[in-house]
Amino acid sequence: MELPALPFKMHPNGPFVAADKSDSGGEGPSAGGNPPSLRPYISAVLEGVLTPALQTDDQSNILHQVVYTDDQALLYPTIYSQDNGQVQISLDRLGKHKNTYWSFQHEWRFVFSAIRFSILGSMQDPVRAFSLAVNEMMNGKTRQPFSHYDLELDEEAFSNMRIMLSPRLSYGNRIIVESLVEKYNPTAAVMDSRLQGLI
Numbered sequence: 001m002e003l004p005a006l007p008f009k010m011h012p013n014g015p016f017v018a019a020d021k022s023d024s025g026g027e028g029p030s031a032g033g034n035p036p037s038l039r040p041y042i043s044a045v046l047e048g049v050l051t052p053a054l055q056t057d058d059q060s061n062i063l064h065q066v067v068y069t070d071d072q073a074l075l076y077p078t079i080y081s082q083d084n085g086q087v088q089i090s091l092d093r094l095g096k097h098k099n100t101y102w103s104f105q106h107e108w109r110f111v112f113s114a115i116r117f118s119i120l121g122s123m124q125d126p127v128r129a130f131s132l133a134v135n136e137m138m139n140g141k142t143r144q145p146f147s148h149y150d151l152e153l154d155e156e157a158f159s160n161m162r163i164m165l166s167p168r169l170s171y172g173n174r175i176i177v178e179s180l181v182e183k184y185n186p187t188a189a190v191m192d193s194r195l196q197g198l199i
Contacts, residue, residue: 141187
């Protein structure tokens, strides 16, 4: 089964959309001028969890082709540094490299970071608030905000689905597949394998 590389639903309430509705037309105060995002900005505000790569309309921010390397600095990157009291954390270095032993996998990954960080509580001094949040994380004083995070698939992605049948699929199972496609996703394309009849 094949779906588009970036099949996720976009949410219309991008950055800085307030939780309540304005009096003008029922839209948020800046809903018309902000791009959609993978995760509603208001969710980051209410849940106190910052996910920078998801607060954007560019889904390619989270899709990465894994780079296979023997460079230890890339396999085990330094992500935390401190300079003149300013804390810097580079979570974007994580999850993008694997040892060359695994190069046969030709892997792609969806990668994004999540930091427990109160946007509302950091309005007065966001730099200091972020430094404190990073320090707590690095010192083990805060736990990961969630064990997993589900991104919603876009309904349009299913309309472009392609299903490759096994070259040794029985006639009866083929009928079952075609019946399921006709009932649940009639726009999906069902294709025969080029190996059909050869193995």
